[in-house]
Amino acid sequence: MRALRALAAGLALGLAAAGAAEIAPGERRSGYDDMGPQTRAMQDDDSANPGMFWVLDGQALWSRKEGAAQKSCADCHGGAEAGMKGVSARHPAIDAARAKPVDIEERINICRAGRQQAAPLARESKELLALTAYIARQSRGQPVSIALDAQTRSFIAQGAAIWNRRQGQLNLSCANCHDDNWGRKLAGAGVPQAHPTGYPVYRLEWQTLGSLQRRLRNCMTGMRAEAYEYGSEEFAALELYLMARAQGMAMDAPGVRP
Amino acid sequence: MARALINVPAKAARGEIIEIKTLIQHPMETGFRVGYNGAMIPRDIISNFVCAYNGVEIFRAELSSAIASNPFLTFTTVAAESGEITFKWTGDNGFEAIETAGITVA
Amino acid sequence: MKPLIQPSRIQPSRRRFMAGAAGAAALQIVTSRGASATPEAMRAEITRVTGGAPVRSGKVALDIPQLVENGNTVSMAVSVESPMTPADHVKAIHVFNEKNPQPQVISMYLGPRAGRAAVSTRIKLADTQKIIAIAQMSDGSFWSGSADVIVTIAACLEDL
Numbered sequence: 304m305r306a307l308r309a310l311a312a313g314l315a316l317g318l319a320a321a322g323a324a325e326i327a328p329g330e331r332r333s334g335y336d337d338m339g340p341q342t343r344a345m346q347d348d349d350s351a352n353p354g355m356f357w358v359l360d361g362q363a364l365w366s367r368k369e370g371a372a373q374k375s376c377a378d379c380h381g382g383a384e385a386g387m388k389g390v391s392a393r394h395p396a397i398d399a400a401r402a403k404p405v406d407i408e409e410r411i412n413i414c415r416a417g418r419q420q421a422a423p424l425a426r427e428s429k430e431l432l433a434l435t436a437y438i439a440r441q442s443r444g445q446p447v448s449i450a451l452d453a454q455t456r457s458f459i460a461q462g463a464a465i466w467n468r469r470q471g472q473l474n475l476s477c478a479n480c481h482d483d484n485w486g487r488k489l490a491g492a493g494v495p496q497a498h499p500t501g502y503p504v505y506r507l508e509w510q511t512l513g514s515l516q517r518r519l520r521n522c523m524t525g526m527r528a529e530a531y532e533y534g535s536e537e538f539a540a541l542e543l544y545l546m547a548r549a550q551g552m553a554m555d556a557p558g559v560r561p
Numbered sequence: 562m563a564r565a566l567i568n569v570p571a572k573a574a575r576g577e578i579i580e581i582k583t584l585i586q587h588p589m590e591t592g593f594r595v596g597y598n599g600a601m602i603p604r605d606i607i608s609n610f611v612c613a614y615n616g617v618e619i620f621r622a623e624l625s626s627a628i629a630s631n632p633f634l635t636f637t638t639v640a641a642e643s644g645e646i647t648f649k650w651t652g653d654n655g656f657e658a659i660e661t662a663g664i665t666v667a
Numbered sequence: 668m669k670p671l672i673q674p675s676r677i678q679p680s681r682r683r684f685m686a687g688a689a690g691a692a693a694l695q696i697v698t699s700r701g702a703s704a705t706p707e708a709m710r711a712e713i714t715r716v717t718g719g720a721p722v723r724s725g726k727v728a729l730d731i732p733q734l735v736e737n738g739n740t741v742s743m744a745v746s747v748e749s750p751m752t753p754a755d756h757v758k759a760i761h762v763f764n765e766k767n768p769q770p771q772v773i774s775m776y777l778g779p780r781a782g783r784a785a786v787s788t789r790i791k792l793a794d795t796q797k798i799i800a801i802a803q804m805s806d807g808s809f810w811s812g813s814a815d816v817i818v819t820i821a822a823c824l825e826d827l
Contacts, residue, residue: 482714
């Protein structure tokens with residue numbers, strides 16, 4: 304098995320230039336699959352999953368009238384249970400007016416600016432986490448479904464380039480850990496394949512809920528690289544690549560992760 | 562106001578042992594962490610939890626800084642009679658939260 | 668004279684590189700830790716709670732993952748062998764640790780109305796250490812169970 308994997312890693316390295324250093328679809332494992340039984344139990348039971356606090360807050364925010372327009376999310380979208388089903392599984396998605404990918408956080412702020420005439424919510428703010436958790440909860444069990452048209456593919460390729468680029472003082476790429484060494488240990492902690500199916504997640508390390516971008520910034524700090532800014536184009540492309548890489552996997556937000 | 566999630570079966574048979582799960586939103590700041598400015602972040606924890614069944618205490622806990630954020634507690638009780646189960650958390654900085662769950666015992 | 672440390676001419680393997688990254692991450696954690704409870708402090712705390720009464724080993728099962736995924740939130744369940752009758756029941760369960768800043772973790776008080784002596788919570792563990800749970804019975808006896816846990820450190824953290 305190990306020899307096979309080493310061989311596979313070697314092959315992948317050889318093919319890296321062609322952008323094929325990917326995990327075979329049959330070998331993909333979510334972060335949930337890699338967790339211990341206690342952490343899984345914490346996610347499985349809504350009354351034991353602290354991420355549900357944000358979901359409940361998000362549910363309250365969904366019907367709160369906001370901004371100069373005095374409109375709530377529900378005024379346009381109706382009930383989130385039906386209207387938001389699968390939406391987080393499709394993001395990041397290309398915004399036609401901007402001709403670039405936007406994640407669900409930015410999508411919410413676009414709505415706030417255009418429809419509610421309200422100030423944008425700050426990244427990692429309690430309110431934005433609550434809304435993204437509530438919206439993502441409606442996609443639980445839905446397959447990741449990134450549109451794979453030509454325009455999206457060009458941004459996926461941009462994200463893949465960031466993923467495979469060595470950076471930081473340790474000269475590591477994301478792929479060095481998550482494509483080539485998943486299932487092994489780093490500082491005693493398991494290296495996951497890094498499929499973002501559960502975001503926003505309640506991370507045990509944080510003892511709170513956080514976005515995928517916060518998690519990516521943690522990784523970059525670990526690599527001793529300068530982290531991209533919240534809301535940057537690099538993060539949008541990287542998030543898009545990660546979701547495309549997890550295409551078809553089941554969403555499980557709000558996830559619990561170590 | 563802190564949110565709390567209580568899991569108590571709505572119905573139970575008389576004499577049945579039921580499991581009660583409680584989860585409450587709280588940072589459980591230990592008092593042993595150093596902040597960005599180099600100063601200790603003051604302790605802010607829930608230190609006491611009491612559960613009463615129709616006014617009679619059935620479970621109590623004294624929590625320390627070693628309890629994880631968003632404290633989770635599970636315990637059991639014998640379903641004795643229909644009525645109310647109340648939950649009360651108290652802690653630093655005057656923290657107090659009370660929740661109630663109804664139970665029908667037949 | 669030869670320098671004490673020579674720069675290695677060998678390209679470090681990826682495994683080495685990962686170990687280096689791990690070491691650096693561990694160092695970052697160590698600096699943020701202050702005082703910690705020593706095993707002696709834990710013993711003193713146990714004596715305070717039991718009033719010096721003898722503590723026998725047994726009857727108490729402590730369920731904690733042996734390899735903890737993250738020390739900030741660790742699931743822990745304690746169960747005690749007891750009929751939980753008015754005449755013979757568990758009055759209290761106390762949990763202690765060796766290496767957190769303080770030896771006490773939690774004290775839980777129950778009685779015959781619990782039906783079963785089975786409780787659980789989530790705790791914080793600063794380091795690899797031994798956890799001890801002590802049950803106080805209605806006849807005044809004390810029983811204990813323990814677990815050795817290995818606490819790993821998350822490889823990727825935020826800058827502090």
